[in-house]
Amino acid sequence: MRVADAFEAAYGRPADVVWHAPGRVNLIGEHTDYNDGFVLPYALPWGVTAALSRRDDDTVRLLSLQNPGDPVVIAGDDDSTGWTRYVYGVVWAMRQAGHPVRGADVAVDGDVPRGAGLSSSAALEVSVASALNELYGLGLAPLDLALLSQKAENDFVGMPCGIMDQAASALGREGHALFLDCRSLGTRPVPLDLAAAGLELLIIDTGVHHELADGQYARRRRDCENAARHLGVKSLRDVTDLASALSTLTGDERARTQHVVTENHRVEAVVGLLRAGVPEEIGALLNASHLSLRDQYEVSCAELDVAVEAAVRGGARGARMTGGGFGGSAIALVPAGRLDAVRAEITTAYAANSWAEPRFLQAPPSAGARRVA
Template sequence: MNPAARAAEEFHRMHGHAPTGVWSAPGRVNLIGEHTDYNDGLVLPFALPFRIAVAAAPRPDGLLAVTTVGDDGQPQRAAPVAVADLSPGSVTGWAAYPSGVCWVLRSQGLSGGAELVIAGNVPAGAGLSSSHALQCATALALLGLAGTELDAAGAPSRTEVAAWVQRSENGFVGVPTGLLDQTASLCCVAAHALFLDLASGHAEQIPLDAAGHGLAVLVMDTRVRHSHADSGYRDRRSGCERAASLLGVPSLRSVGPDRLAGLDLPPELLRLVRHVVTENERVRQVVELLRTGRLPDIGPALTESHTSLAADYRVSCPELDEAVAAALGTGALGARMTGGGFGGSAIALVRADDVAEVGAAVTARFARRGFGAPRLFTTVPSAGAGRDS
């Protein structure tokens, strides 16, 4: 059963009536462009076919009630909270994510109560943006209950909603994420990757058809739980901000590759700057290759990205490094970690005929190292967030 149908069914089972509507949003894979978004840089994500769905109905008592249904079918219900009383720190744990969205939308005039039931199949903790999928789906549901559907006349733009979701995570949940994941979940379209310039806001849909080239994108979930809140993500971001301040620039996007050799910075900051600057160049390179139909040629840039993330940005982990090494050693055209790092997933661009062999090599490498078995699957660029029913 797909997440939207499951959310609707669980809502009806719990409340005895159908929801007013169901909205869903996808997780994402970032093809390349990691840790560049909060540096006003360039990113190239695409949406996954996995989604988080929110079945919703209004409540007349001004309370927000949120229930999530896990893979075991057991509902977890957060204590209802008055929308008027929402403030940073007032809700903790998983419920903080939908509650933070409600808190932000309250500032946009949406103050009514709501009953939300959540179901999904985006792997949690895999670095595939399950939390942002939840927040984006919640935003669409709350807007929909207020009579506002995305893409309708007079509705907020998808990029506006992405900024609201970012504000909810930064200001309510307390995690200083950039705009990559929210924008990907809301703005990606099927069969394309989203080339996004965070400095200018310019967005371009870039065709991405691996199957048409006899290739596949293999996702290798290490099952090492990824969390921005628990990782060194905050330290890396503050280091970038410090480096920009020392260089006298508004963000590291202002530093061109020609300046790298002459930078006078502490070594730990220079490494961060070097990754961000070179990663932006790799995104440009990959986009140009995709525009000219040269998808098989992007592999080296993917691998260089992983090397930079591991050596300079230092956000990899043994499991991610082993997944990348095993894939490359079995003929992958390129491979890299994807997402914030410190666990989560890696991706590999492989020939379609080699998917099983590469997957077996990754699994065998994990077993030899005493790691838990990885979760492996191929994926394609899919549709962004929207209303399901």
């Protein structure tokens, strides 16, 4: 295993444990997680593999195969920068929670397409959290590890994400999407056998890099929090009379509220259709989700819009942007016999705009975090 070999070469001893955690793609339920709403992601076959060994001091040494060089030595909370903050942030979060975590030597290797909105950061956090959980005998459940990983990203990295990405990485199940109630943290697997219905989920990586920590994501979250406060509810999850709510709000708060409330309804509708065994019927809901993200939440971009429109034109039953937005990836629900036509339509549309050809990925629902060595 490449990461285990790199670990031994860097640190002069074999790793004690090696854990893998996947990235995720979100079928539907965007920007609802931090509003106590519903989401429906699934785990990808790509992720981050982390090799770790304990140390007898509090120092953390980090090596990434995607950032070649000598291990980065972190002796305190102020020493980490860049990608190392996601790893050390997990150590920090565990210590903050009172868990007896000391130092570790760490090597990580990832194959999640970076900048594609497929949650490489959550995969990194959950793989390290899972390994530390075993190394230090903490006995934490997968959801606990997801929450600690979220705390690391929220409070140490400074990215105010919801729980969806980390939960999908920790709790994913092969052949299923994960329905998550982000208030109660209740989960249930939802069968997602697209192949049996003659369908494929095509991921369209636009190649447009997005940086959610630059303030746009945080601004959307503030809009939602302000709207909830004006409506006198704990969160937008609690809005039951949308028409009345919209009549009392204006501007961005009104638009964000409309998206969140209707997106929660769309998630529940998709879950119902999947449980009924008719995944071919969810396409219209994917389309509606994209229009809402584009027009009410304003997190799409030209490349995502063109990809979605071209996919539907080429024969997809539905398509939408996925992830936080401002670039990244779109998904399209495509009859297996139309895959080539959909790819060609998108490629032609990109060429007409003088954009680089996007990358096309196909990925079945895969297992969540697991020990691999």
